Amino acid sequence: MKTMTTILGFAVLAITLSTAPHAAEAQYENILALKPVGFWPADEGSGTRLRDLGSMGNDANLFNTTWANSALNFTGGYEFVEIPRNPATLSDEFSLGTWVFMRRPRDGRKTKSRGTTILGNWARHWSKLPGPIALRLTGENKLTIEVVSNRKPDVLGSVAAGVRIESETWQHVFYTYKDGEGRLFVNGKPVCSKEDVPYTPQPGEYIAGADSQWWTLYPPRSEALDGSLQGIVIFDRAIGDAEVASLVNAVKPSAQPHVIADDELRLHGRFIKLMNLGALSLEDQRLAIRFMHLPRYGWTGNLEANKDVLKPYLSQALQQPLLRYDAALLLEKLKGKQTLANAKSQLLARVADTNASRKDRATAALVLGRIGAGARNAVATLTTLLRENVATGGVHVPRVEDLFRNAVVTALLAIDGSNAEVRKLLGNAYAKPILDTMDMAQPYMEPVKKLVDQGLFMDALDACKPIIKEQKLYFRSQNDPDRDQRDHWAGNSRAYTAVATYKGCTYTMGNGKAFDGCSPIAQADYDRALSVHSKDHPDAAEWLDGNVAGMFRADLKKTVPDGTVQTVYIGGENFIFSGRDAKTKAWSITLDKHGYIHVMGGQHNYPRNSEFMPGAWESLGLSGDRKAPNHPTTLYWISKRPEDVTEFEFVGRKGHPQDLP
Known part of the structure; x- marks a missing residue:
């Protein structure tokens, strides 16, 4: 009997211990009493996982995120929390939120940012589509709160209303949704609400602290969180105002992230x-x-x-x-000219030291150049060194490997570039080899040739500057009129060739400019396409919310010498796509030596079915499933007959002999 009593005592003790809350978790009893499906205190202080104290038991994973002062330490880089997908988060009503600490932005950014997802679903990469549901920080200095629902940004109008959090202090951001009504709370108080908010539960992971689009992975241009998160919580119901307030009062983070x-x-x-x-x-x-x-x-x-x-x-x-x-x-930024001046003698000695490395001597010369006129006493030494270098290495055009010579030339130009003796030396050692490579017989080179004939080589090189600026545009066009875009020159204007000529005819995609090789559709175009596609694809009616202003077609115009214009639409008149991605609006055209017309475009890195009206791809026999054999590899068409725009064959499919390799 004694033995039985002892065993029973141990059993009671075991049951008591197993049902008692963990000491570190007792502080969260008030939160757990609200029965969240997921609650991640984020108070571990170390490790790569966050324990879930909610009913799901769905521990979260940390990616590249460190700890400091027992709190998560986000630094604005490729760091985030990922909560695995779970059916418990797919309810028609829900609540979610977190404590967030945002360091004062240090990049001086004043324009609207892409945003920081403090809690929400993954965005669709390489598009401007946010996740199905998300709380984001955006706007000036990334302190304005935005609610995304059904991928629609700012559904409550909180951004437009300027609802913000404070930086460098813990702030609680919370959102509830029920029967079409969305409500936003900051520090337990309702700040914004709206009815008829669309939301459809969609399976997926939740993330926290990430750049909303991952356009840039590293600070300072990344939009990822720079600060900390604690007390991430998700409910499968819309909790009430009093419950939100109690949630905030239950536990406020005590750890103070470093500022x-x-x-x-x-x-x-x-x-x-x-x-x-x-x-x-x-x-x-x-x-x-x-x-x-x-x-x-x-x-x-x-x-x-x-x-x-x-x-x-x-x-x-x-x-x-x-x-x-x-x-x-x-x-220089510190106005430390005197500090630089004090270093002149040491720098000059380093330049003259033939036992020093090329890099050592070259950087010393460049710094003398930064001193400018204040280093004129170094000119004699620099000119002597340049003459010796030329005598040893010969006269030739500047080369990358001539690190020291290039640095000395740069220094002389910066220190005393107008000195007659310096210009004469630089003219023979630097300018003349460059001028010797130029075609002085060209009419536009006449003013340069006159100076060359007088032996004024540096003056001649200076005279080349305005000519080079003009002529480089001709060079960049490679004498190809289809690539000559001087009328609208921009850094990326040759990325797509939207115009081609062949045997006197001009072929133009859309407006004929890079990133604008298409045309907007009219309401009648949309209505016709919708009536066709919605028969088999009812979701076509929901695509882009019917915003016709953001829809386009790839129109190809053939203009013959008498001015007659023939217009066709690549993929057909119902092949409609979104213009929210600049590269989707970008189309290129060319004709091969046999006169066949080649057209390509409408994609960002690879074809994306989501950028096209549902049914558009299917009308061409294409599938949006990337694993399907009829998923396109490239949106690429070739005319069936030379110079004929009336009929094209889609060749950008797997196994097609004319597809890109």
Whole structure:
């Protein structure tokens, strides 16, 4: 009997222990009493998983996200939380939210951002379609709250109303949905609501802290969260106002994420005090210096306030070839000309030291060039070194491998480029070899030739500048009128060739410009296409919400010499696509030597069925299933007869002999 009592005692103890809440989880009893299907406190302080205390038991995964002060430490890079898909999140009504800490944006961005998904479904990559449901931070400095539902942005109008959170303090953002009504709460208080909000449950993972589109993966241009998250929660019902308030009051995060101070910067996710830069590797020191002098890195700390720390450090950095040039540029921003001037003698000695490495000598010369007129006492040494280099290496056009010679030439031009003796030396060693490669017989080169004949080679090279600017456009067109886009020249205007000529006829896609090789449709075009496609594809009526203004067709116009125009539509008049992706509106055309017409376009990297009206692909016998044998490899057509636009064959399918290899 004694034995039985002992065993029973152990059994009771075991049951008691198994049903008692974990000590670390007792603080969440008030939240768990609301019966969330998922609750991730995010208080582990280490590891790569977040435990789920909700009814799903659906632990979340961390991707590249570190911890600091027992809190998640997002740094604006490729970091996020992913909650695996679970049927419990597919209810017709729901609530979701989280505590979010957003560091003060450091990139100075003032325009509307792509947004940070603080909690929601994955967006559709390489399109502008957000996930089915999401809470996002967007707008100026990424502090405006946006609700996405059924992939529709700003369904509550919270962005338009300017509903914002504060930076550098914990803020609670929460959303409820029931019977078409969406309600947004900030710190437990309702701030925005709307009825007739569309929402259809769709299976998928939830993410938190990610760039809403992943257009850029790394800071400062990534839109991923720079801060922290805690208390992520999802309900399968719309909880009431009092419950939302109790949720906020139950547990407020106590951990305070680190905020970047004016006397530090962040490198590889670590916060570095400027006074400690010298302890970094040379490669990291160079990167840190570039953070401070190149705007693209987004550092907005106060240089002037830190000059007493930075100037002595940069003075030492001038002694290192790897750091020297960037250090000089930062000193210029600090108005540290005197620091540079004090280094002149050491720099000149380094340039003249034939035992030093090419890189060491070259960077020293370049920094002398940054000093400019203040380094005129170095001109004699630099000219002597250039003459010696030319005597040894010969006269030739500038080459990449001539690191030292190029640096000396650059320095002389910057220090005393108008000096007659300097120009004469540079004319023979630098300008004349370049001029010798030019065709002086061309009429437009006449002013240059006159100066060459007088031996004024640097003046002749200067005279080439306006000519080169004009002539490079001819060069870029490669004497091909189809590629001559000087009338609307832009950096990417040759990415697509929307115009082709052949035997006196002109073939034009849409407006004839890159990224605009199509034309918008009219309401009648939409109605006709919808009546055709919706018979087998009812979802065609929901596509783009019927927004005709965002729909296009690829129209091809053939203009014959007498001015007659023949218009056809690639894929047919009902082959309608979205214009929300610039590359979907981009189409190219050319004719081969036999006169067959080749047309390609309507895709961003690869064909996407979602960018076309449902039924459009199917009308051509194509499938939207990427694993299907009739899924297109490329949207590519070839005319069935030379110079004839009336009939095309789609060749961008698997196994077609004319498909791209």
